[in-house]
Amino acid sequence: MGAHNALAETEYSRSCLIQFKGYCSMKILVTIHNNFVAQRFDLASEVLIAVHDGNRIVDEPRTIIMSRPSAEELCNLIIKEDVDTVICGGIEERYYKFLIWKKINVLDSVIGDYGPILELAGCRRLTSGTIIPFSLENGKMP
Amino acid sequence: MNHDEDSSITNTFNVGDILEGVPHGIALLDCGLRIVAMNRFLEGLTGFSSSDARGIYGGSIFRSNLGDRGQVFLKVLDTGEAVSIEGDIINRDRRKVAIQFTISPLRNQVEQIVGLIVVLEDISAFNSVMNTSLFHEHSTTGILGHSLKMQEVFELMPLMARTDASILITGETGTGKDLIAEAIHKASKRGRHPFIKINCGALPETLLESELFGHVRGSFTGAIKDKPGMFKLAQDGTIFLTEIGDMPLPLQVKLLSFLDDREFYPIGGDKKIQVDVRIIAATHRSLRDQVEQGNFREDLFYRLNVLHMHLPPLRERDGDIRFLLDHFLRELSARLNKKISGFTIRSLEQLTAYSYPGNIRELRNIVEYCANICQDDRIRSEHLPKYLLSTPLPPAKEGQDEQAAKTERSVINGSDPSRIGKDWMSFEKEMVINALIKTHGNRSKAAKELGWGRTTLWRKLNIHGLV
Numbered sequence: 301m302g303a304h305n306a307l308a309e310t311e312y313s314r315s316c317l318i319q320f321k322g323y324c325s326m327k328i329l330v331t332i333h334n335n336f337v338a339q340r341f342d343l344a345s346e347v348l349i350a351v352h353d354g355n356r357i358v359d360e361p362r363t364i365i366m367s368r369p370s371a372e373e374l375c376n377l378i379i380k381e382d383v384d385t386v387i388c389g390g391i392e393e394r395y396y397k398f399l400i401w402k403k404i405n406v407l408d409s410v411i412g413d414y415g416p417i418l419e420l421a422g423c424r425r426l427t428s429g430t431i432i433p434f435s436l437e438n439g440k441m442p
Numbered sequence: 443m444n445h446d447e448d449s450s451i452t453n454t455f456n457v458g459d460i461l462e463g464v465p466h467g468i469a470l471l472d473c474g475l476r477i478v479a480m481n482r483f484l485e486g487l488t489g490f491s492s493s494d495a496r497g498i499y500g501g502s503i504f505r506s507n508l509g510d511r512g513q514v515f516l517k518v519l520d521t522g523e524a525v526s527i528e529g530d531i532i533n534r535d536r537r538k539v540a541i542q543f544t545i546s547p548l549r550n551q552v553e554q555i556v557g558l559i560v561v562l563e564d565i566s567a568f569n570s571v572m573n574t575s576l577f578h579e580h581s582t583t584g585i586l587g588h589s590l591k592m593q594e595v596f597e598l599m600p601l602m603a604r605t606d607a608s609i610l611i612t613g614e615t616g617t618g619k620d621l622i623a624e625a626i627h628k629a630s631k632r633g634r635h636p637f638i639k640i641n642c643g644a645l646p647e648t649l650l651e652s653e654l655f656g657h658v659r660g661s662f663t664g665a666i667k668d669k670p671g672m673f674k675l676a677q678d679g680t681i682f683l684t685e686i687g688d689m690p691l692p693l694q695v696k697l698l699s700f701l702d703d704r705e706f707y708p709i710g711g712d713k714k715i716q717v718d719v720r721i722i723a724a725t726h727r728s729l730r731d732q733v734e735q736g737n738f739r740e741d742l743f744y745r746l747n748v749l750h751m752h753l754p755p756l757r758e759r760d761g762d763i764r765f766l767l768d769h770f771l772r773e774l775s776a777r778l779n780k781k782i783s784g785f786t787i788r789s790l791e792q793l794t795a796y797s798y799p800g801n802i803r804e805l806r807n808i809v810e811y812c813a814n815i816c817q818d819d820r821i822r823s824e825h826l827p828k829y830l831l832s833t834p835l836p837p838a839k840e841g842q843d844e845q846a847a848k849t850e851r852s853v854i855n856g857s858d859p860s861r862i863g864k865d866w867m868s869f870e871k872e873m874v875i876n877a878l879i880k881t882h883g884n885r886s887k888a889a890k891e892l893g894w895g896r897t898t899l900w901r902k903l904n905i906h907g908l909v
Contacts, residue, residue, distance in 0.1 A: 339501055341532075390536070433497060433498065
């Protein structure tokens with residue numbers, strides 16, 4: 301994996317994410333586009349990182365804007381951030397295997413609004429392939 | 443879901459029949475770009491079932507690289523003009539597939555656009571063939587080779603494509619079993635239907651059974667919905683079972699039963715499903731030995747071994763090593779924007795004397811290494827990977843005129859079984875395996891044992907095909 305470029309970080313608030321039940325501390329990274337889980341891991345240009353302490357999200361979730369979409373750089377970021385669980389859409393086998401090898405839980409082929417998806421992940425009820433029908437807002441597409 | 447748009451499409455024709463009649467992945471989208479219907483071919487291509495995909499934004503199901511979300515689709519809706527674009531998708535098997543997308547507007551009887559029709563044609567096999575310089579010579583295979591043994595393979599392929607019998611492809615790792623299987627499928631009457639590859643050694647038994655035969659909702663913990671299984675998704679096409687020698691024995695029984703009756707029960711299901719698929723199996727192991735050791739069912743072996751194709755290892759393909767070295771060097775020099783014209787005599791001696799236990803995959807990797815390292819106009823000995831330099835050369839040369847003869851000799855030397863396994867790669871592989879055995883498969887401990895980090899061990903496992 302090559303070194304990833306400088307990343308621009310912005311604070312980002314998602315009120316819907318604050319309260320939900322969980323069991324133990326977990327750092328979750330979701331590849332996102334608008335309010336949805338991004339369709340592809342390798343083309344994701346924005347990720348959201350949230351820490352769930354067992355009962356709720358700790359602090360505000362952070363969003364990180366990638367300087368360019370790159371599966372390698374995203375893998376580096378995931379390792380650097382010491383993420384426990386990655387939630388994404390389509391991911392190529394080699395990146396999936398790499399992350400699994402690094403003992404990171406990867407939930408792929410997830411489709412839908414990332415708010416309820418994060419809730420499910422926090423409750424340990426999210427699985428690969430989960431589809432949550434969209435409620436399109438402001439004409440934005442996933 | 444906009445039900446007016448949905449019904450205006452589906453009421454006009456029997457949409458299901460039309461979609462199933464198209465030999466490519468095809469989906470109907472409404473004006474909100476959500477999937478109204480898709481055919482079985484697209485289910486196989488994407489890995490999503492129609493019932494899951496219906497009402498979902500099409501881009502989330504295709505997972506293509508067609509630029510910013512929905513822009514291409516919206517443009518077709520706006521302009522009413524069809525577009526055809528090359529791109530790729532990542533399917534649920536985590537495989538990137540090259541696709542030719544054709545997106546056309548769908549109009550009702552008063553010429554009002556009510557949605558889109560999206561056709562996804564799998565062009566991965568076509569692309570792999572076009573990427574070879576021998577396109578005109580072996581246009582149906584994408585496999586390179588001029589040796590007699592490969593000519594026999596090329597002659598056998600059309601014969602195998604014409605029949606519908608099961609095929610067993612054997613050969614060492616890196617000899618091109620997957621490419622041959624896909625080429626046979628494409629050339630057969632099933633070529634326009636799905637080609638689905640399953641690695642029987644990559645999944646645990648229960649998961650493999652579910653992947654192959656599907657399951658019904660509630661059949662086990664976590665089975666929250668019906669899953670069709672690869673046999674059903676491959677309807678009218680070919681299912682390619684690679685590493686069949688690693689298939690667990692209980693599943694072998696179920697596969698044998700399917701081969702006998704062409705029908706099966708999904709896990710937890712009480713209704714038999716009939717499918718029409720062709721089976722191509724491949725393995726790098728000797729299935730006869732597996733049978734003798736009791737690891738593979740004899741009856742299944744005979745069932746699969748109706749037609750047999752053995753792919754020769756590179757060291758037995760006289761003359762192909764030199765040919766492939768030149769081919770890959772040309773390709774990689776162009777890709778790396780370098781002007782490397784060829785190999786020096788000394789480096790060629792080293793390269794042709796090597797036994798290539800990893801076959802073409804290894805040869806290509808070696809050339810890639812050389813092309814990256816080389817800053818001159820020719821590849822010299824010092825540009826070769828160090829483990830190649832430890833390979834003993836043939837006796838002292840008489841002169842450059844005899845180079846061709848010596849190359850042949852060195853290729854033959856390379857096939858000497860006593861030398862196989864004595865190169866660095868084989869030694870390293872053995873070292874990794876021994877460490878894993880010693881640590882009972884614990885990779886962290888194995889890495890420590892070898893004095894490597896876990897990532898280094900991961901890379902080595904990949905290099906040696908041990909993952």
